Amino acid sequence: MENLLKHLVEITGHRDHNLLDISIISALSDLVGARQARVLEIFRVREETFVRPRVWLKDGQAVSMEEHAEGDQSGEPISDFPALVTCMEQHSVSIEETTAENEHVLWIPVWLNEKVSTCLHIVNATPYTPAMKDVMNGILNVYRNFQNLLDYSERDSLTGLLNRKTFDEKFSKMTAYIAPPDSTGQEGDERRSSDEVREHWMAMVDIDHFKRINDTFGHLYGDEVLILVANLLRASFRAQDRIFRFGGEEFMILLRSTTLEDARRIFERFRASVEQYSFPQVGQVTVSLGFVKISAQTPVVLVGHADQALYYAKTHGRNQVCHYEELIAAGLLYSGVSNDSVEFF
């Protein structure tokens, strides 16, 4: 009982998804003696659903994907796990299966608003007793409620994208965990041309002439444009990238591990998808985008650089993608931090 209370206090003390995941894994392995416990992320890429571990136990210690940003984040197709597929199709709370190795596996999707983006995967050497299931259910209910609360505080209520507060937290973490891939001195990097080196990128997106949209069609249509642009953003980027609503009609994208050429192509594809989309009543809407390589610079400086590239795009015709380092190299921008960005942090 004392142990259970200790875990509940820990679970309810977190204001961060990653720490919450770690504490549920520790609680499950400790309280039910699970041989293996993992938090899995369920995500969609172009109509297909994939599964990848987010937090797992290794030698009794919780390990999280967040600290392994360089690892393979592609995931496995959900069809590789038929029991989980059945569980989700039946909208069940959990499903139990026994493997050929006589291991007892429990899949527990975490349902939030009829959707599942998290699933717990527990493996035990012996069958789950009713008492074990009772303990797990109690803990899972607390976990589910806290996931819900955290999700609510991390997201923007209009678009459902991650909010500005979350950007500040995630970006600092991302820059702290991630040594820029080109600075690791790994063998082989020197032989590659700079076009082939994988980097992380940050882009600032702003809807062009948004004030005019509000003034002409009213705020309700303006809000609908924001929601539709958010949907196009979600459709344009991979699950491991992060998209935020940064301010009114401004969005931020963190793009993981890709080459400059691909980053430009991906951002350009998003820009074109907005341009080609027919917004109800409003018609055509365009966006401008400024992007920068995520380097060892402070978040303030990097946001300032993305903002400068965006400003360049805005003042040179809008509806375009501009790359900070390229503008600097061409002598079209001078390095520095805009005042606008300094006040963001």
Ligand SMILES: Nc1nc2c(ncn2[C@@H]2O[C@H](COP(=O)(O)OP(=O)(O)OP(=O)(O)O)[C@@H](O)[C@H]2O)c(=O)[nH]1
């Ligand atoms: N409908 C709606 N409008 C918003 C929201 N947040 C900010 N805005 C409006 O967004 C507009 C932004 O206008 P500006 O900063 O002048 O920029 P712009 O008209 O997009 O012009 P450029 O950025 O130079 O292309 C303002 O009119 C804000 O009131 C929101 O949540 N909903």
